[in-house]
Amino acid sequence: GQNIDQPTEMTATEGAIVQINCTYQTSGFNGLFWYQQHAGEAPTFLSYNVLDGLEEKGRFSSFLSRSKGYSYLLLKELQMKDSASYLCAVRDSQTGGFKTIFGAGTRLFVKA
């Protein structure tokens, strides 16, 4: 079966660092994505991991361990505008790369 787990909500302070974890179980694996989604808006791409290790992109970093079925998104120097939902999504390789399964998302609240 396919399952993606993330915490439902997190709260952090402006200027701090926050780590959002994601664990997954899929029948096939062909990459893991993180998206940011503000309420009522479309998801926007943040990062992509297909090999184990850390990918860094400015204030955002994402880590993947395929053997553990685990990823995290690290947000540094938090800003108020980072308050949003963060979706972990896994691409299922069994359908030729087409099918992306989304986790339920983690709602992040950044407070002053």
Added chain:
Amino acid sequence: DTEVTQTPKHLVMGMTNKKSLKCEQHMGHRAMYWYKQKAKKPPELMFVYSYEKLSINESVPSRFSPECPNSSLLNLHLHALQPEDSALYLCATTPSRGLDTEAFFGQGTRLTVV
């Protein structure tokens, strides 16, 4: 142009109405997707088109009918919907089979069925 444009932004329709959602992209992407998203839930895949052909239908009820008239356009025809079909409908695109690329999402159509 890296935009995916969806129209209308908001739609209210009765259960006996027929309406259509439209999605347009000019990035040359050949895979296009419809997702449905309820409040505080993740996007759920409905349909996938690849090179204008329907590749995946995730057992979606027939009251939703997709159409891909050309490589830039994707439509979703709606007929006899139920109130529980009220949701945000998102269109997304990837260059082709998209093995190594992210999806580009449109802003969505907020649908309310009354």
